[in-house]
Amino acid sequence: MKETSNSIWTKPFLMAVSNNFFVFLVFYSLLTILPVYVINALQGSEAQAGLVTTVFLISAIIVRPFSGKIIDMIGKKKTLVISVFFFGVSSFFYFMISDFQLLLGLRFFHGIWFSIASTVLVSIAADMIPGHRKGEGLGYFAMSMNLAVVAGPFLSLALIQFIPYSALFLLFAGMMVISFILTFGIQTAEVPAAVTKAVKRLTMKDLFEVRAMPIAFVGFLTAFAYSGIMSFISVYAKSVGLFESVSFFFVVFAAAMLLSRPYTGRLFDQKGPDSVIYPSLFIFAAGLILLSITHSTVILLFAGALIGLGYGALLPSYQTMSIQSAPRERTSHSTATFFIFYDLGIAVGSVLLGLISAGLGFTSLYLISSGVVLLTIFIYKLVSKQSSRTQSQNVEVLEQ
Incomplete structure (x- = not known):
């Protein structure tokens, strides 16, 4: 088609x-x-x-x-x-x-x-x-x-x-x-x-799309930081007496994502991925820092809005970059490669951040997660330089 x-x-x-x-x-x-x-x-x-x-x-x-x-x-x-x-x-x-x-x-x-x-x-x-x-x-x-x-x-x-x-x-x-x-x-x-x-023989090319690996690694780091939300937000909210509000955290999280999605998607296409990813990473990190000092429902929900606004724009942006990193016939391989790294980020993050929360507490967990996101900004800067050259070539191919 x-x-x-x-x-x-x-x-x-x-x-x-x-x-x-x-x-x-x-x-x-x-x-x-x-x-x-x-x-x-x-x-x-x-x-x-x-x-x-x-x-x-x-x-x-x-x-x-x-x-x-x-x-x-x-x-x-x-x-x-x-x-x-x-x-x-x-x-x-x-x-x-x-x-x-x-x-x-x-x-x-x-x-x-x-x-x-x-x-x-x-x-x-x-x-x-x-x-x-x-x-x-x-x-x-x-x-x-x-x-x-x-x-x-x-x-x-x-x-x-x-x-x-x-x-x-x-x-x-x-x-x-x-x-x-x-x-x-x-x-x-x-x-x-x-x-x-x-x-006909199974090779490394059949399992991974090498050109998608750099942005997939950025996805790994982002997923690592996000795993602290998936795995521990309910337990954290209960520990600070806000368990009744945690469901509203996800509602605000989703609302921020959905309301920003049309704008961030068009911005990605018109101005390039950097215009979306850099501010989104900063907003995501700010949301995690705010979450680490949460002591009221208002702060919890505001953190949810920031995290939804920041993280919500990152996953589709990374997916788009991974797909654009390779020719059209390699779309499925690029997608699989991205999800391999993303799944590993969630799995590894859930284990390591769980150990951190047990030893240092939830405040340290979310501060460390924010530090990972800030580190991701510098990693993405390196990836972006390489990806921009490849994407400009493959976008033309995808149009054909």
């Missing part, structure tokens, strides 16, 4: 956005509710509750390098249909499993299909967007994930007060049925057969 107009909001793009929303809604819902399920329903320990997330991330990280090769071998459309199907089937089996060991096996299996589905969806969406509007278009696409970050935990924690776990898991499976149906309405741009068959 070639880009034949300047429109972003085509019917296939809307279906891709909706599909991505359902995948990430189920992902974040399970991420929130499964630790509670392990402790309350399976009578497991807190360590076991943490394992259900760790095992999922491990399988996703292991499979991610192979995602690009898988997509090349069987095509984007088939990869999308198959991965969303098995992601949905996995969601259904939570209803049937009441043994912790089997649950871990299911989480590992589920992580495989999440890794592939999330990679191919970004790759497909990038192909649908006109080259000169990549930043804006991918920003809109990322909004589906941003909405799921808030809607998933809110939905699961709200519903579990009124319905049993089995009904909640069935609801997630039902969402994936809708997602699976939507895959058939998504058009894809396939890699020509000659390109697909050119490499």
Whole structure:
């Protein structure tokens, strides 16, 4: 499928956005509710509750390098249909499993299909967007994930007060049925057969896109800092007596992201990535510093707004740069490479920042996270010089 107009909001793009929303809604819902399920329903320990997330991330990280090769071998459309199907089937089996060991096996299996589905969806969406509007278009696409970050935990924690776990898991499976149906309405741009068959042996080129690694490393550092929000904000809020306000933190976080997204996406396309990334990193760091000294709901929510405004513009900007760093036929590999580093940042950050919080406290955790973001500014400066030369060449290719 070639880009034949300047429109972003085509019917296939809307279906891709909706599909991505359902995948990430189920992902974040399970991420929130499964630790509670392990402790309350399976009578497991807190360590076991943490394992259900760790095992999922491990399988996703292991499979991610192979995602690009898988997509090349069987095509984007088939990869999308198959991965969303098995992601949905996995969601259904939570209803049937009441043994912790089997649950871990299911989480590992589920992580495989999440890794592939999330990679191919970004790759497909990038192909649908006109080259000169990549930043804006991918920003809109990322909004589906941003909405799921808030809607998933809110939905699961709200519903579990009124319905049993089995009904909640069935609801997630039902969402994936809708997602699976939507895959058939998504058009894809396939890699020509000659390109697909050119490499028969598995090589490093099949696993990684080297040209995307510099900006992917910047993504790693940003994800490392953000993992402190994902993993510890609720515990931190409880420790300072603000647990009742933490749900509003995510609402403000999402609102700041969504309200700024159209502007930052257009700014990226018109003025270049530096015009978005530098101020966003500074704002993200400021939000983390403010979070470290939070003692009232007002400060907590203001920190949420700054973090949403700063971090919210970074992920789609990095994704756009990673895609623009390589030719169009390498879109899936660039996307996979970026997510490998991003997933590792979340995983490594959750462990190391957890140790920091245990030894030094949450104030130090968020101050150190802000320091990582400030360091990222200097790393990005080095990356930006190299990326600007490559991107200017590939944007022209993406337009063709």
